[in-house]
Amino acid sequence: MRIYGLFSESSFVLTVFEFLKSVYWRTIGFDINISMLILGLIGGIGSGKSTVAEMFCQLGAEQIDADRIGHEVLQRHEVQTIARNRWGDRVFDHNGQLNRKILAQIVFDPSETGCEELRFLNFLVHPLITQKIEDQIRQFSESDCRYLILNAPLLLENHWEQRVNSLIFVDVPRSTRIARTQKRGWTSAELDARENSQQNLQEKRRTANWIIDNSGNLDETLDQVKKIWQNLETWNR
Numbered sequence: 001m002r003i004y005g006l007f008s009e010s011s012f013v014l015t016v017f018e019f020l021k022s023v024y025w026r027t028i029g030f031d032i033n034i035s036m037l038i039l040g041l042i043g044g045i046g047s048g049k050s051t052v053a054e055m056f057c058q059l060g061a062e063q064i065d066a067d068r069i070g071h072e073v074l075q076r077h078e079v080q081t082i083a084r085n086r087w088g089d090r091v092f093d094h095n096g097q098l099n100r101k102i103l104a105q106i107v108f109d110p111s112e113t114g115c116e117e118l119r120f121l122n123f124l125v126h127p128l129i130t131q132k133i134e135d136q137i138r139q140f141s142e143s144d145c146r147y148l149i150l151n152a153p154l155l156l157e158n159h160w161e162q163r164v165n166s167l168i169f170v171d172v173p174r175s176t177r178i179a180r181t182q183k184r185g186w187t188s189a190e191l192d193a194r195e196n197s198q199q200n201l202q203e204k205r206r207t208a209n210w211i212i213d214n215s216g217n218l219d220e221t222l223d224q225v226k227k228i229w230q231n232l233e234t235w236n237r
């Protein structure tokens with residue numbers, strides 16, 4: 001076998017291949033470390049996405065929490081100024097903090113007005129959230145992160161599925177989700193109002209590469225998470 005400096009012929013070919021592959025990914029806009037797999041978590045409201053994300057993190061994954069980013073974006077001065085112009089002082093509490101509960105009542109109102117206000121809110125915050133997600137993906141891709149969980153309830157609605165390698169749907173019957181979100185003080189009507197603004201759950205389920213049944217206890221869910229992890233480890237050696 002011919003030797004190219006420190007490389008054997010086969011490892012030289014592999015190195016050139018890896019280099020060309022990384023150039024290709026960068027050229028088409030995916031400026032990411034290709035050894036990092038991005039897993040998108042989807043599912044109904046209160047299905048257990050955050051719970052499952054935490055389980056993946058316990059196994060060694062990192063997480064981007066789109067809800068948290070959304071909350072941070074709502075704290076921005078320029079966003080709050082526009083919010084005040086649009087909805088007035090009623091969406092702010094006496095400390096000047098944006099009251100997300102009141103805002104939710106406005107944008108998830110089942111009337112045409114509610115739809116219009118939700119469109120306005122999305123128009124305002126989604127580009128900022130997308131930018132922040134992109135920034136975090138880039139940061140993780142520059143670290144030694146191998147598995148990144150994108151926990152984003154509106155992942156499909158915002159077409160972020162183009163940024164993930166695999167989609168995991170967290171499956172739980174509606175009755176269980178009602179019971180679990182009631183612990184947050186939500187009524188089933190509040191759950192419906194939010195859910196009606198999202199893509200149909202059956203469609204989301206069909207789009208997924210993996211389905212985790214989170215209707216049982218936490219140990220049963222963890223077992224399923226570990227099985228997916230083992231599969232990923234086999235692929236991503």
Ligand code: ATP
Pocket residue numbers: 043044045046047048049050051052067153180181183214215216217218221
């Ligand atoms: P959201 O759609 O609002 O972001 P989510 O899908 O992230 O919610 P979680 O917050 O993870 O859902 O879970 C909702 C509630 O259900 C939480 O109180 C959580 O502790 C509880 N929960 C999640 N999974 C289980 C389980 N397997 N058994 C019992 N309780 C659970």
